[in-house]
Amino acid sequence: MVEAAGWWSLLVAPALLLAGAVLAVAGDALLAARDAGRPRSAVAAARPLLEVPRLLAAQPRRMPAPDRLLWRLGVVTVPVSAVLSVLVIPFGHRTVADLSVGVVWFNAMEVFTWAGLWLAGWGPNAVFSLVGGYRFVAQGLAYELPLMFALITAATGAESLRVGDIVAAQQGLWFAVWMPVAFVVYLAGVSALCFLGPFGYPVGRDIASGVLGETTGADRLLLRAGRWLWLVSGAAMAVPLFLGGGAGPWLPAWAWSSLKTLLVLAVLVWVLRRLPVLRADRYVEFAWVVLIPLAIVQALVPALVVLNR
Amino acid sequence: MDMRARLLRATAARPHVLPVSTPGGTAARLAAERYLRLHDLPLALTPADADLLLVTGPDRSALRPAVDRLWQHLPAPRARAHAPTADAVPGALARCRADLADHTHNGDREGGGRDSGRGHEGHGGGMEMPAGLPMAGTGEDRDGLSLDQLHVSLGPLLADWPSGLTVRMTLQGDVVQEAEPSRQQLGDDGPAPLWAEPWARAAGGEPVTVEEAARRRAAAHLDSLGRLLAVAGWAGAAATARRLRDELLDGTPGAALRPEVRRFARRVGRSRTLYWLTRGMGVLDGERARAAGVSGPAARAGGDVPARYRTWLEDIVGDVDRLGETAPLDPAEEGPRGGGVGERWPSAALVRVLPELLEGAELAAARLIVASLDPDPDELAAAPQEVGIHG
Amino acid sequence: MNGFTASLALLGVALLGVGGVYGAARALRSPAEPLPAGPFESGLEPSQHAVSRFHVRWYTVSMLFLAFDMEMVFMYPWTRVISAVGASAVIEMFVFLAVLVAGVLHAWREGALRWT
Structure with a gap:
């Protein structure tokens, strides 16, 4: 059902991802305006985009004895891996490439970001930045396994690692309905990857924005864009994995894909503002002792269903 | 163009x-x-x-x-x-x-930045001192492991921090091994600190209404809460606290504020997530607090970080209910950070208890503990220097 | 377009985009001369290099993670053969996972996940 699109998709997919990120940033700006008691308007929503020219015009800084190579490598990895992750995300009936190992590809790209942001924290040779980088490692150690289990649960339900097959396996009943734990864990894991809101521990206010603390100019722009790109990519991947992909009545498949993606994105942006930052000293234990066993039990459900099919 | x-x-x-x-x-x-x-x-x-x-x-x-x-x-x-x-x-x-x-x-x-302290391109001794700085040394941790130690200070100038206060810390990773607060001797005889001002005026014999004091105290606590919530990474609630604080100081009538203040107090006070994230941190029981000279909400709360922010929230709701009272203020009544009769600048005592509360805490916990006590920099500047706290 | 070409081409597009951002910044920033700056330490001078060996807690959790993660990679191919192999595939995989979880619980009781 899902098939690979032509060369044009190589440009359209990143463009759609970017458009989604701009929408997410605008939505977040409106929520921020409401909290701060500012008028909510189109101008208020668009103002964060002024960051782009501001950061492009900024003077570069030279830190004492930085690890320049790893720093730059880490910064670039975050947005690049976000863009690469859309390779396997279907939009309606089309995808850039319907790899036979699509789920593993998405997983691998997301692991790149765990490494990238740690490097970005290590690079500048600054205490708060380093602490932020390690906080992200702790976050990764806690959320990566539950997230992998969530991906595997969906793959088990379809007995395939191909995203197209996973969509096809949801004809009739969405995975989100009978794999609710995997769905929630997936969303939490993806948000943790974006270090936004309650998962903003590595860029916390308490450590003067941690990993982002010493970056300026294009580096800062790429890191900050990368987190929003990942949020959109995560929301878009939730649709084929758990919400039946482009399936739906009346509208064409691409419309259902975008609608569902925007809905997941809106929920994430809203929820992420509602919670304080979750810290490692509380969630590492929680993730290992509660989330992982829960995720395993959830993975058992589709395995048994598939066995009796 | x-x-x-x-x-x-x-x-x-x-x-x-x-x-x-x-x-x-x-x-x-x-x-x-x-x-x-x-x-x-x-x-x-x-x-x-x-x-x-x-x-x-x-x-x-x-x-x-x-x-x-x-x-x-x-x-x-x-x-x-x-x-x-x-x-x-x-x-x-x-x-x-x-x-x-x-x-x-x-x-x-x-x-502009040419004279930023050190020559950055390796003009300190070669391999061992790149950029003129030593590498981290090792030291024993609480379990007897030999770990790298970093010497870092929080303050004097840090967002959501009592400005001017410096806490020099020895960190292992992000665990505080030693903390030593210091504040600059500013020898200030200027005007009274903003938050404690109605009490100072009342003590000086000026007529001050209960409404004015209640308004100021509620705003002071909302200011503290704004800082605590910002440090806790809850941007939405922190923004609300600051907006309500500004509305209180603008003189918005109590009837207009009451519903929103109550809603805010419910949302923060009953947040299980915030409680889960802060419980058991920085426990300061009432007896020890009073022995160190702490008065006010921190002493009344007599507990951990949640006990302190919940005390603030209760005080705020109580104070907003008192808006409109025109009776004169009793200067012996407790100010935003306590004090009253015994001590004129209660914030100094809050700094005094910091070392024992911070040692062994994580960096994030240390920030939350300081924010939950929230010594007022104005009071610290006005308070005389004391023995045991180095300038 | 096969998967391999597509992924390489997408990488090319992403890198071009990143290169474009750096190029634009290089053309537009001024002064282009980097500012000699220092790390932010609340307004004070740093007293040593920040890069250091971090707290030991990270190492124990990382070891645990690596052990678990390496084994979990087996689950990806496993998802494809469940019905072909039958009940034994499910039993073996979940007994294996149970052993891993027992390992995690042991590490937890030993305090490997204790963060403060």
Whole structure:
């Protein structure tokens, strides 16, 4: 059902991802305006985009004895891996490439970001930045396994690692309905990857924005864009994995894909503002002792269903 | 109109502001925070992210080197201003933004950071001291393991931190092994700290109504909560706390404020997540607190971080209910940070209990503990120096 | 377009985009001369290099993670053969996972996940 699109998709997919990120940033700006008691308007929503020219015009800084190579490598990895992750995300009936190992590809790209942001924290040779980088490692150690289990649960339900097959396996009943734990864990894991809101521990206010603390100019722009790109990519991947992909009545498949993606994105942006930052000293234990066993039990459900099919 | 000028105008339209508030300048800080909030000028937490450096409050020579160091690290285009009083804030920011947009003015700023302390290109002894700095040394941790130690200080100038207070810490990773607070001797005989001012006036025999004191105390607690929630990373609730604080200080009548204040108190006080994240942190039982001279909400709460923020919330709701009372204030009544009869500047005692509470805590926990006690920098500046706290 | 070409081409597009951002910044920033700056330490000078060996807690959790993660990679191919192999595939995989979880619980009781 899902098939690979032509060369044009190589440009359209990143463009759609970017458009989604701009929408997410605008939505977040409106929520921020409401909290701060500012008028909510189109101008208020668009103002964060002024960051782009501001950061492009900024003077570069030279830190004492930085690890320049790893720093730059880490910064670039975050947005690049976000863009690469859309390779396997279907939009309606089309995808850039319907790899036979699509789920593993998405997983691998997301692991790149765990490494990238740690490097970005290590690079500048600054205490708060380093602490932020390690906080992200702790976050990764806690959320990566539950997230992998969530991906595997969906793959088990379809007995395939191909995203197209996973969509096809949801004809009739969405995975989100009978794999609710995997769905929630997936969303939490993806948000943790974006270090936004309650998962903003590595860029916390308490450590003067941690990993982002010493970056300026294009580096800062790429890191900050990368987190929003990942949020959109995560929301878009939730649709084929758990919400039946482009399936739906009346509208064409691409419309259902975008609608569902925007809905997941809106929920994430809203929820992420509602919670304080979750810290490692509380969630590492929680993730290992509660989330992982829960995720395993959830993975058992589709395995048994598939066995009796 | 070249590209460069356009970019500068875009920067000036929404510059990130690094605010530095000096002790004694709470009124100016509040004015700046309100201005930034209403005009959607984002706060920068570090010089790297800042376009403007805004110093609010009286000029403090003791803080000048730290302010200058921050300024040297701001990348161009940049501008700085000093607003000693609340009235000067809008003008100072407008001037800065005009400076930013003016490219002829900005073009020749490049040399600004030349004298930033050290030569950065390895002019200290070669391999062992790159950039003139030693590497971290090792030291024993609580379990007898030999771990790398970093010497870091929180303060004097840090966002959501009592400005002017410095806590020198020895860190292993992000665990605080040793903490030593110090504050500068500022020898201030200026006006009373903003938050404690109604009590000072009442003690001096001036007529002060209960309403005025209740309003000030509720606003002080909302200010503290704003800081605590910001440190806890709950941006939405922190913004609400600060908005309510500004509305209280604007004199919004109690009837209009009551529903929203109650809603806020319910949302924060009953948040299970916030409780889960802060419980068991910085336990200061009432007896030990009073022995150290602590009075006010911190002593009454007699417990961990949640006990303290819940005490603030209860006080806020109680105070908002008292808006409209015209009876004269009893100067012996407790001020925002306690005090009253025994001690004139109760914040000094809050600093005194810090070392024992911070040792062994994580960096994030240390920030939360300090924010949950929230010593008032104005009071610290006014309080006389004491033995045991080094200047 | 096969998967391999597509992924390489997408990498090319992403890198071009990143290169474009750096190129634009290089052309537009001024002054282009980097500002000699220092790390932010609340307005004070740093007293040593920040890069250091971090707290030991990270190492124990990382070891645990690596052990678990390496084994979990087996689950990806496993998802494809469940019905072909039958009940034994499910039993073996979940007994294996149960052993891993027992390992995690042991590490937890030993305090490997204790963060403060």
